[in-house]
Amino acid sequence: MDSFETSTQFSQILRTLTPSMQSLIRGAHFALKYYQSEDYLVHTIVEVVDDPKVDLNTKSTIFQFIEVLVHESYTVSEQPKSVYNYPYVTALKSLLPKVLLQTLPGSNCSSLYNVYCNLKSISKTLKFNFEEYDIRFNSINESFTLEDEENIIANVEFPQVNEDDEVETQEPLITTWNLLIKKKKQSQYERLRLLRHKELCSGKLIEEDEMFNIRLGEKSQGGVQKKEADPQLLTKRQILARMEDDRESHKRSKEHLWMVSRPRDVNGVTEDEFLTSYWNKYKVMNEDEEKTLFADLEELNQLVAMSYKDKQF
Amino acid sequence: MSASDGPIPHVSQSGAKTGSQQQHPPSSKAPPPIVAVTQVSRPFFTSSELKYLLQQTIPESKKVLYSQKKHQVFQFVFQLIKTVKFPLRVLATTMNYYQRYFLFNKWEESTSSGTNGTTGTPTSVQEAHELIIKQHERDPFVIAMSCLLLASKNEDCIKKLKDIQVVGNKLRDIDDQDSKGLYLDFQRKAILNIEFKILQVIKFDFLNGSTMNTSVDQLLVQFCKKLGIDYIHTMYSWLVSFDIMSTPLCLMIPSHCIAVAIIIITLNVKPKDIVHKFNRGEQQLSSHDLNVILESLDCYSQFRCPETLVNEGIIYVLDYYVHNMNYSILNEYMPAIDADTGKEQIFKFMDLKSRFNDLKILDEASCSERDMLRQDYYLKPWDYSLSAKGCSRFMLGNKRARFELELQFEQEYKKKKVSEVSSV
CATH class of the missing domain: 1.10.472.10 (Cyclin-like)
Structure with missing residues (x-):
């Protein structure tokens, strides 16, 4: 297969990518198989991501795909006597800021959390220390300045996040993290702005179609559209598909968390399990944790009291 | 309001009073299935x-x-x-x-x-x-x-x-x-x-006395950490919790009370020479230290456990070991003869049981007699065919208030209907 054919096929794979692990891995293996056409295939990724016809869900999936591809590339290259020499890794790394902005275009941050998870995982694979960025990402509220608050009150839109604002020479992963943090701030900012300036909808029933109708913009009373449809927003079908995909990927992410490995040769319960799954796992509860637990237990106590016929306590 | 009256007999549209068992006869004019039986979850029994x-x-x-x-x-x-x-x-x-x-x-x-x-x-x-x-x-x-x-x-x-x-x-x-x-x-x-x-x-009750973070084993270790109990005594409690897992105690009292009951027993037994291989360097708490913890322990203020329920748990666990010590996992981790008393381990439990004889346990005034139990709809065999027809409804005890509002609405609706009919 020549390079042109490979990239056509690859483009097709990317456009029909689904967030199931199977589909992602299949795509990654295709890319690895034709690692000699790396330049062409990376260009294909850029093309697909830039294509306005490709919907946002697919772009978010492509971000996931990059995570999987980087991971796979590492795995195959680290095997003894491997013919691979970390293909795609450098190229994809420098591509990240661009893909991130395409996945989170304008003020639409619906894929924010997915991108965050993928970026964390990519950083882990590349052994990049992202702790500082992670903390900043998760404490975004502290980064609001007085000026931001004034802008929210004045109903000013958050300034567009651009790649050009970042220092060019720095490591692309740092740029990506910085962009992501800005995006998170933007999403939080827009949320606060929305809460402040839009009325809460209460008391009236909303038709299902209207509820999902974020793309078509507001309709005036006569049914004539006020605003042009915004292609950056999701349609009802896309929202539903996305809910399903996210549910699936969330389920997958939790699949192995609970696993407990126990020694095979022992019949009963072992001290090893006590040490690793209990003694080392639980710390003394802090005040907040204790408060939550007590609230739960008090509610449980009410249920318990109702369970018996006689008053027990 | 007590949750003990089990299914609330509820008048159906056809006018027939449906108890816990009666079903609607299938007929061509039958109204769509309506809730005929409501079951409020009662996860714990005496x-x-x-x-x-x-x-x-x-x-x-x-x-x-x-x-x-x-x-x-x-x-x-x-x-x-x-x-x-x-x-x-x-x-x-x-x-x-x-x-x-x-x-x-x-x-x-x-x-x-x-x-x-x-x-x-x-x-x-x-x-x-x-x-x-x-x-x-x-x-x-x-x-x-x-x-x-x-x-x-x-x-x-x-x-x-x-x-x-x-x-x-x-x-x-x-x-x-x-x-x-x-x-x-x-x-x-x-x-x-x-x-x-x-x-x-289980009446579709997924709390079942043990929500996600409140299984006995987890709570127990967290509580021990809070009390400052050392590795070896926490492990002893944990082994007890494993033994108790196969008993019906979880049908009688909720998990946090079981956990505290086990901790109290551990503090009273003050076990020595538990077989272990990790954390050997750790300073073990002395009998005096354990007594201090025991004296200061307060079931409700520290762990939100009603004392009666904890007492029930203590008696149950002691009883379990008095009868099943030889088959327990605890037995495998303890020396056959206790160093303090010079007797088998089981005697410690017997001794404790006699000391705890006068603890206040669950009040069974309303369920000690067979006749009273017979009247309890909740304890009757459940007819599964009822749910297949969509005629039953399940709810948690604390969600019942919601249902009462609904009943009230329905009664008002019926009154309205009747007055409409009579005015015609």
């Missing part, structure tokens, strides 16, 4: 209630057999969760469901691996299949797998049912590989049928 329920489902002569089988089932489920790497809380919930199931369903010995036990001769292929499924449904191990399936879902450890089946059958040396996969298919149907029954037995 010991008299448990005894009464078990009398209905397990004949006196088979009691020993039932407990033997239960022990086997516990071992079976434990091996199963080891293979699929589930955490212990899944085992605990499975045993909770398993024991709860037999409060409301008859216990029969037959196993699905044998061919005998069929009644009558099937006349069609479909009937024959149904018979096989029914046979599976009577098998305690199949019931256990069904409990495990539901427990794993409730504890958020998802595995495919087929994986559970394959591992379970392998543990029991059952050859489930026929050419058409029929065995697994029938077994699967039986497991799902039972699952639906268990859901009704």
Whole structure:
């Protein structure tokens, strides 16, 4: 297969990518198989991501795909006597800021959390220390300045996040993290702005179609559209598909968390399990944790009291 | 308002008063199914209630057999969760469901691996299949797998049912590989049928006294850490909690009370020379230290545990070891002779039990007499066909207020209808 054919096929794979692990891995293996056409295939990724016809869900999936591809590339290259020499890794790394902005275009941050998870995982694979960025990402509220608050009150839109604002020479992963943090701030900012300036909808029933109708913009009373449809927003079908995909990927992410490995040769319960799954796992509860637990237990106590016929306590 | 009145008899549209058992006769003019029975979840029972329920489902002569089988089932489920790497809380919930199931369903010995036990001769292929499924449904191990399936879902450890089946059958040396996969298919149907029954037995109450973060073993370690109890004594408590997992104590009191009861026993027993290999360097608490912790322990203010329930737990656990010490996992971790008393370990529990004789335990004034128990709708055998018709509704005790509002609406609606009719 020549390079042109490979990239056509690859483009097709990317456009029909689904967030199931199977589909992602299949795509990654295709890319690895034709690692000699790396330049062409990376260009294909850029093309697909830039294509306005490709919907946002697919772009978010492509971000996931990059995570999987980087991971796979590492795995195959680290095997003894491997013919691979970390293909795609450098190229994809420098591509990240661009893909991130395409996945989170304008003020639409619906894929924010997915991108965050993928970026964390990519950083882990590349052994990049992202702790500082992670903390900043998760404490975004502290980064609001007085000026931001004034802008929210004045109903000013958050300034567009651009790649050009970042220092060019720095490591692309740092740029990506910085962009992501800005995006998170933007999403939080827009949320606060929305809460402040839009009325809460209460008391009236909303038709299902209207509820999902974020793309078509507001309709005036006569049914004539006020605003042009915004292609950056999701349609009802896309929202539903996305809910399903996210549910699936969330389920997958939790699949192995609970696993407990126990020694095979022992019949009963072992001290090893006590040490690793209990003694080392639980710390003394802090005040907040204790408060939550007590609230739960008090509610449980009410249920318990109702369970018996006689008053027990 | 008490939750003890079980299903609320509720007047249906056809005017017939439907109790817990009555069903709507099928007729062409039948109104769409409406809620005829409401069951408010009552997850905890006193010991008299448990005894009464078990009398209905397990004949006196088979009691020993039932407990033997239960022990086997516990071992079976434990091996199963080891293979699929589930955490212990899944085992605990499975045993909770398993024991709860037999409060409301008859216990029969037959196993699905044998061919005998069929009644009558099937006349069609479909009937024959149904018979096989029914046979599976009577098998305690199949019931256990069904409990495990539901427990794993409730504890958020998802595995495919087929994986559970394959591992379970392998543990029991059952050859489930026929050419058409029929065995697994029938077994699967039986497991799902039972699952639906268990859901009704637990009244769709997924708190079940143990929400996600409140399984006995987890809470116990957290509580021990809070009290500053050292590694070795926490481990002792944890071993006790493992032993107690296979008992019906979880049907009597909630998990946080069980945890505190176990801690109090540990602090009283003050065990020495527990076999362990880790944390050997750690300074162990002296008897005096343990006494100080015990003196300052307050069930309610520190752990939100009503004292009566904790006392019930203490007596139960002591009783368990007095009778079952030799079969317990604790026994494997303790020297045969206690260094302090120079006697076997079991004497410590006996001694404690006599000391704790006058503890205030659960009040059973309203359920000590058989007649009173007989009047309790909640304890009657449950008719599963009712739910299949969509005529029953389940709810948690604290959500009942919502239902009362609904009843009020309905009454107002009826009044309105009546006045409309009379004005015409």
